[in-house]
Amino acid sequence: MSAKKENRIRAPRGTSDYLPDRAASIHRLDRLAGEVFSNYGYQRIITPTFEDTALFTRSIGEASDIVRKEMYTFEDRGGRSLTLRPEATAPVVRAFIEHNLGSQSLPVKLYYFSNMFRYERPQAGRFREFWQLGVEALGSPEPSLDAEVITLAADFLRALDIREGLMKIGSMGDENCRPQYTLILQKYLEEKRDSFCPDCGERLKFNPLRVFDCKNSECQKALADAPKMIDYLCDECRDHFDGVGRLLKEVGIEFSIDPMLVRGFDYYTRTTFEIQSSQLGAQNALGGGGRYDRLVSDYGGKPTPAVGFALGIERLLAALKAEENVDLSTPRKIDVFLIVIDNEHRDQAFKLAIELRRIGLSAEVDYMNRSTRSQMKLADKMGAEYALILGPDEMARGEVVMRNLSTGEERPEKLSSVADKLGKIKGFE
């Protein structure tokens, strides 16, 4: 019967089955997000699971690891190169342009809750298929929009009762100040090259900002005196950055300015932020995001400044579990369990169960020909509030026994009206 283990097909590496408990937790996160986000005026958007490969190669950056080696890219039967989405900002921007959403009143505020795919070596908090919850607000360059998005992220964590999240904020500058700064940084790094690890030697050639991300303690030491983007912002970027910080203070968001904060995607401009948790392990970012004022126009849309973020669902769940503040699990509870004593009443039990379900009650029956005793045990295990016992004597009189399983009280009820009666007790009609 059971297939030999060697032939058994398993879930692909880095993916997992989310069994009922975990699936329910994810569903609850999804619903809670819907509530919090809609208070902030964000509407849900669902984009395709796969996109034209070029969409990602252009936005994320040709040099990034995601594009170079982590994309699930395939050719379909029509010869198109497609890629399972590794992130959602590019698809949302694509949809924004494709459907001309910029013609609506701005900003357009969208959120998503969807699965992403990256071909990476699995690790704590890192999987090949994973879920992200995120928002994109398109159409305004105002610092208040940055502050809103950051506050939304913080408020959502607060709603979850995640307390260990540290909000870090930085700025990448814009096309006026970043290129100059990059040269200055590069020069500094070249001069101190000997103080850095070989990896950083590579980084400083094509992506010098990445050096700030290095975990090598020698590198970190050498970086202490390095020039920081924050100190080289042009006046406009400086004002913008200060504005974001000021607004966050106004609404009581705790944050720290991190001059070393670097984010992975090429498209970021000005504000970047990341929420880190001490509960997580090496992959410690619960989420992150930033402003991307150039992305829409880079794709051929009307110049549209925008800002967004994404949270990692599996990481939120891991943090919740580690903090033990909130229990997302929902123990199974049903309203009624129908107990059949004589097999000839099975059909009536089936009909009654359907009737109860149709008026809004959760009802269960035994499908395994269990003894009365075992059915009672099952009813108890399922957390049933009532048991309806279809005994032959009562059935002969057109009655069933209704037993309250928490008090043990029981009394006969008319078979024809017991569903209505239970419906009323439970507040249905």
Add this chain to the structure above:
RNA sequence: GUGGUUGUAGCUCAGUUGGUUAGAGCGCUGGACUGUGGCUCCGGAGGCCGGGGGUUCGAAUCCCCUCAGCCACCCCA
């Protein structure tokens, strides 16, 4: 892609220096209680010891390969 570490029942894990029919707890299931749950007690099912190859009279145990989990690098949510 690189490195470390671990694979024994659905789950968590024991398994002595290689030695007969591979164990426990939980879970599942049946019964003690012939029509009534939670507690307790007794029974049962469920494993080619991740897979393949090798050493040996004999391998869950030793060796090699491979796959997978976990952790870290890299990178990122």
